[in-house]
Amino acid sequence: MSEKACSNCHFLTREHTCPKCKSRSLSEDYGGLVVLFDVENSAIAKAMDAKDKGRYVLKVR
Numbered sequence: 001m002s003e004k005a006c007s008n009c010h011f012l013t014r015e016h017t018c019p020k021c022k023s024r025s026l027s028e029d030y031g032g033l034v035v036l037f038d039v040e041n042s043a044i045a046k047a048m049d050a051k052d053k054g055r056y057v058l059k060v061r
């Protein structure tokens, strides 16, 4: 099963619901994978409003 991106918080998951925000709005059509390790000091994390480390996508269509 392929991974899907949450259209709400952009978290990448294999679940049917987003483990971060519990949204069921997941899409297989996304672009720009970002892996966040250091959320505290990451400009990308701030821009995306990401609170936890993990894998995110930049765009969900």
Ligand SMILES: [Zn+2]
Pocket (backbone or CB within 6 Å): 006, 007, 008, 009, 010, 011, 018, 019, 020, 021, 022, 023
């Ligand atoms: Zn989410």
